[in-house]
Amino acid sequence: MSAEIIDGKKLAITFREQVAQEVAQFKEQSQIVPHLTAILVGEDPASAVYVRNKQRACEKAGIQSTLKRLPAETTQDKLHKLVQELNADQSVHGILVQLPLPKHIDEVAILDVVNPLKDVDAFHPENVGLIVQGRPRYLPCTPYGIQQMILSTEMETAGKHAVILGRSEIVGKPMAMLLIQRGLGADATVTICHSRTQNLKEIVQSADIIIAAIGKPEFVTADMVKPGAVVIDVGINRVNEKLVGDVAFDSVKEIASAITPVPGGVGPMTIAMLLKNTLTAARIL
Ligand SMILES: NC(=O)C1=CN([C@@H]2O[C@H](COP(=O)(O)OP(=O)(O)OC[C@H]3O[C@@H](n4cnc5c(N)ncnc54)[C@H](OP(=O)(O)O)[C@@H]3O)[C@@H](O)[C@H]2O)C=CC1
Numbered sequence: 001m002s003a004e005i006i007d008g009k010k011l012a013i014t015f016r017e018q019v020a021q022e023v024a025q026f027k028e029q030s031q032i033v034p035h036l037t038a039i040l041v042g043e044d045p046a047s048a049v050y051v052r053n054k055q056r057a058c059e060k061a062g063i064q065s066t067l068k069r070l071p072a073e074t075t076q077d078k079l080h081k082l083v084q085e086l087n088a089d090q091s092v093h094g095i096l097v098q099l100p101l102p103k104h105i106d107e108v109a110i111l112d113v114v115n116p117l118k119d120v121d122a123f124h125p126e127n128v129g130l131i132v133q134g135r136p137r138y139l140p141c142t143p144y145g146i147q148q149m150i151l152s153t154e155m156e157t158a159g160k161h162a163v164i165l166g167r168s169e170i171v172g173k174p175m176a177m178l179l180i181q182r183g184l185g186a187d188a189t190v191t192i193c194h195s196r197t198q199n200l201k202e203i204v205q206s207a208d209i210i211i212a213a214i215g216k217p218e219f220v221t222a223d224m225v226k227p228g229a230v231v232i233d234v235g236i237n238r239v240n241e242k243l244v245g246d247v248a249f250d251s252v253k254e255i256a257s258a259i260t261p262v263p264g265g266v267g268p269m270t271i272a273m274l275l276k277n278t279l280t281a282a283r284i285l
Pocket residue numbers: 046142165166167168169170171172193194195196197200213214215216234235236237266267270
């Protein structure tokens with residue numbers, strides 16, 4: 001039996017329409033246009049895709065979006081000052097610093113400067129702390145989108161074994177935090193795997209839910225997947241000009257009960273959640 005393909009693009013459109021309605025209402029009441037500003041330093045293929053799609057999505061939802069492009073050689077100090085300027089700019093509600101930053105930049109030091117109230121990625125330690133404590137201000141866009149996709153399958157997550165591949169601050173770690181919370185689309189038993197994990201294949205084989213976020217094209221193969229598992233593919237890899245995920249989609253879909261495609265899966269949902277967070281930012285500022 002072939003898996004249900006979780007249509008992230010379609011689900012994202014539903015969420016974006018909802019946000020667009022709320023944005024329109026908010027504008028009418030407040031006369032304020034929600035405004036997201038992203039900073040992109042240098043070039044990164046996954047960031048390039050993100051930048052393009054999110055600009056378009058913002059426009060459609062009635063959210064103003066600005067992109068600050070800086071050359072790869074930009075100094076720490078210059079970037080730091082730009083973030084401070086945006087913090088002080090009353091017309092900017094959401095600030096997003098595209099990751100990864102160039103090697104010579106201290107990423108953490110920059111992210112720490114973002115006003116936590118404008119931190120729509122939820123990377124600031126204050127926002128991470130609130131997530132860990134189960135009282136989020138902003139939900140991290142990619143994990144939040146993934147949780148919504150899992151909810152859309154109507155699969156019970158309570159008590160299930162979720163195995164996350166990757167321990168990044170942007171996907172793996174916050175994903176684990178959402179799935180261990182009490183409540184709907186959560187209450188899972190969570191294992192995080194990374195490049196030092198032993199017996200990774202056996203651990204993944206025991207998963208009811210697999211979330212692959214390592215950035216290795218088609219790393220998760222059919223022999224690693226328990227029949228009936230739900231498989232979420234976060235990977236955005238460019239292979240011969242094509243977008244490929246971290247899961248060997250064609251073979252895994254024959255074993256899984258549900259699976260997300262790349263493109264058309266997690267990516268569009270990440271953007272939908274970013275729009276939601278930008279509206280939240282405009283409301284709380
Ligand atoms: N669709 C979307 O919305 C988004 C997609 N992405 C994509 O998701 C992927 C992951 O991104 P991100 O989380 O930023 O990744 P990072 O590169 O920051 O982290 C990768 C993680 O994977 C682990 N890892 C690498 N190789 C292996 C391996 N062979 N076995 C087990 N673990 C491994 C690393 O382990 P260690 O810590 O030990 O190095 C690390 O924890 C990328 O393709 C990225 O483009 C990212 C964000 C959003």
